[in-house]
Amino acid sequence: MSEDKRKPSTRLIHDGRQHGGFDGAVNPPIRRASTILTDDVSKLYGGAKSLYGRMGTDTQETLSDGLKSLENAEHVQLAPTGLSGCALAMASVLNSGDHLLITDSTYGPSRRFAERYLARMGVTTTFFDPRITADAFAALITPETKAAFFEMPGSLTFELHDLNALLPLCKQHNIITILDNTWAAGVFFKPLDAGVNISVQALTKYVIGHSDGFGGAAMTNDQRIALKLDQTANDWGVGMSPDDAYLAQRGLRTLHSRITQQGRTALNIAEWLAEQSEVKEVYHPALSTHPDNAIFNDLFSGASGLFSFALYSEDAAKLDRFFKTFQLFGFGFSWGGFESLILPCNPQLKRSTSDRWKSGSYGTLVRVQIGLEDEADLTEELQQALSELH
Ligand SMILES: Cc1ncc(COP(=O)(O)O)c(C=O)c1O
Structure with a gap:
């Protein structure tokens, strides 16, 4: 052939x-x-x-x-x-x-x-x-x-x-x-x-x-x-x-365009989040700071639009204000759709091999699914939400 x-x-x-x-x-x-x-x-x-x-x-x-x-x-x-x-x-x-x-x-x-x-x-x-x-x-x-x-x-x-x-x-x-x-x-x-x-x-x-x-x-x-x-x-x-x-x-017919665009926006937002003082750590394998970035570069040709980050804050009242800010990001499970989602995920995190994740000392773990909205609109909303943590 x-x-x-x-x-x-x-x-x-x-x-x-x-x-x-x-x-x-x-x-x-x-x-x-x-x-x-x-x-x-x-x-x-x-x-x-x-x-x-x-x-x-x-x-x-x-x-x-x-x-x-x-x-x-x-x-x-x-x-x-x-x-x-x-x-x-x-x-x-x-x-x-x-x-x-x-x-x-x-x-x-x-x-x-x-x-x-x-x-x-x-x-x-x-x-x-x-x-x-x-x-x-x-x-x-x-x-x-x-x-x-x-x-x-x-x-x-x-x-x-x-x-x-x-x-x-x-x-x-x-x-x-x-x-x-x-x-x-x-x-x-x-x-x-x-x-x-x-x-x-x-x-x-x-x-x-x-x-x-x-x-x-x-x-x-x-x-x-x-x-x-x-x-x-x-x-x-x-x-x-x-x-x-x-x-x-x-x-399948639009998959390549959607995931490429969503991945590009997500990586830019991940890089931006990593610089914010309220954010403890960003978990995105395409970031050069990610521990598995060398494996990522070796095996993957790109990144999609889902990643997570940890906030320092564990203050329930502030976190409530943080999440209530969102209009474009919906609160919901699943991902991969055209619309952005945000989710606190401490309650669903189950790990038996890692002391770090078992200890619960990682802060507040938040997962984002980046959709096809304009990056500037999403960043503005995240910025507004982060300002509620002070
Ligand atoms: C990595 C992964 N695999 C499998 C599934 C299961 O997919 P479904 O909800 O269609 O059963 C999910 C759903 O969130 C997932 O995140």
């Missing part, structure tokens, strides 16, 4: 779309179907195309083809939400008696899935410090260790892993590696190219990009893993709805 010389943004616009298909329409139809009829009874069983809508229609197929191009993946398993995509990846490759290594900085509900559901399946879990060295990681590996779950950067605290040191170790011990790639959205980091076995994304975030749908995807280049993902999705009876798949495939 000849080398694809098209730039990533061009590929996102065109790949997965059937030029001239769908009666010439640029986008696929939202094909809602449970029953899909066949005019030939002999094709009901074992035909090439699925005749049941849970397995997807051409709406989901368009999305899967676009995601294959985005993440350089041969196989895509869609899931109804990002969390079910993470869960599907873990459950597909683990059996009773197995041991899982999972980053302590992972998204809370992924952590809970391991601690609650996988424990019931008879899988044991060890959380590792996201900045773990290869030697310390090797010491956690047992003969039962069958999978390792990474997330880059970590939820809320934004650490990166030394993947170049950890992945070869996993390979050496036949440990299947899974990485939650939602932050980079496949645009700024391609886990499968880096040697990860399964890349997972919450399509809910940047791919759908408009805060109005849910989706997940587990992607791999390993045929055997693809079969396990497919079987587990079938066993659980999960897929992605055509309506959400439509939104996600449409989101």
